[in-house]
Amino acid sequence: LGRKSALDWTMSYGLEEPDSASATSQTTFRTGLRFSYGWTARIWSNLTVDYTHRNGQTSPGIGDQDTYDVALALRYALGSRYDVHAGLQFSGDVSNSSAQKYSRQEYSAGFSVHF
Secondary structure: OEOOEEEEEEEEEEEEOOOOOOOOOEEEEEEEEEEEEEOOOOEEEEEEEEEEEEEOOOOOOOOOEEEEEEEEEEEEEOOOOEEEEEEEEEEEEOOOOOOOOEEEEEEEEEEEEOO
16 A cells, blocks of 8 residues: 555454354354554554354354454554554444344553564
8 A cells, every 4th residue: 555554454264163062163254454554653553343254153042143343553652662552442243142242342551662
């Protein structure tokens, strides 16, 4: 996209170990998009959107599972070895089963030292 930005797309499909002991197999499709942008030489931001679809669970009340994750992060470099960062993340399950549905918000902040 340019020197100051990047766009990454990931996708996978395969067999995974099931979440339930009574399920024999679970196929999972995952896809995600990440956009990074450098506002200045010191300030960077990332926006990440991920989606996961799982099927094959045979436990009572659990069918296909659709989950999402959206995250926004901001990083400020304090020179070449240090930076501070903050983030906001939204996650949830949008499956048809009311027993599986959830949503959550997470906030984070930190300080990093690079060696």
